[in-house]
Amino acid sequence: MEALTWTGALTWLNPILGLSAAIMVAAYTAQIVVSVMPRAGLRSAGGDVASVDRGPGGVFAKTGSYAFWASIVLILIYVLAGIFVGPTAGIVGAISRQLLPVWLALVVTFAVSVVFKRKLGLYGKLFDSTVGMIGFALVMFWVFTGIFGGVxxxxxxxxxxxxxxxxxxxxxxxxxxx
Incomplete structure (x- = not known):
C-alpha cells in the first residue's frame, strides 16, 4: 500500500495552485501599495467617448482577480477529481468522495433556492447577495454533514x-x- 499524501495522483496540480495563490497575494499587495499613488482619471477617446484610466492599480486588480478564479477552479478540480477518482486522489480525494451526499444536498438546495428565490420571501433575498450565499453554504455544509453523519x-x-x-x-x- 502506498503512503498517504494530501493530493495523491493530483500532486502535479500543487505547484500550479501555489503559483496561482502567490500571484494573487502579490497582485493584491501591489494593488494596495499602488492605490496611494494619484491616477490620471478620465481621458477622451475621441468624439463623445470618454474612458477611465485605471492605471497600474487596475492592472494589479485584474491580475489578482484572474489568479483568484484560477485558484478556485484548481480547488474545484481537486474536489471533483476526488469524487470520481477516490482515494487515489489522496486524502482530499477520499474526503471528497466520502462527503458526496453532502455535496449533492448542497447542489440540490442551491439549485431549488435559486430557481424559486422570488417566491421564497426573505429566504429568497439571501440568494441576491454573494456574501449571503457563501454564509448559507457554510452553514448548510455543516448542517448536512451533521444530518448525514449522525442521523x-x-x-x-x-x-x-x-x-x-x-x-x-x-x-x-x-x-x-x-
Missing amino acids: FDLLVTHDSLSQVSGMKNKLPGTPLAR
Whole structure:
C-alpha cells in the first residue's frame, strides 16, 4: 500500500495552485501599495467617448482577480477529481468522495433556492447577495454533514471509539488495511 499524501495522483496540480495563490497575494499587495499613488482619471477617446484610466492599480486588480478564479477552479478540480477518482486522489480525494451526499444536498438546495428565490420571501433575498450565499453554504455544509453523519450514518467510516488491533503498533498516518 502506498503512503498517504494530501493530493495523491493530483500532486502535479500543487505547484500550479501555489503559483496561482502567490500571484494573487502579490497582485493584491501591489494593488494596495499602488492605490496611494494619484491616477490620471478620465481621458477622451475621441468624439463623445470618454474612458477611465485605471492605471497600474487596475492592472494589479485584474491580475489578482484572474489568479483568484484560477485558484478556485484548481480547488474545484481537486474536489471533483476526488469524487470520481477516490482515494487515489489522496486524502482530499477520499474526503471528497466520502462527503458526496453532502455535496449533492448542497447542489440540490442551491439549485431549488435559486430557481424559486422570488417566491421564497426573505429566504429568497439571501440568494441576491454573494456574501449571503457563501454564509448559507457554510452553514448548510455543516448542517448536512451533521444530518448525514449522525442521523443517517452515511459519512462515518468507522466507530471512532473502537480500537483496531492491527493498528496497535503502527505509526500515525498509516493506512488501515482491511
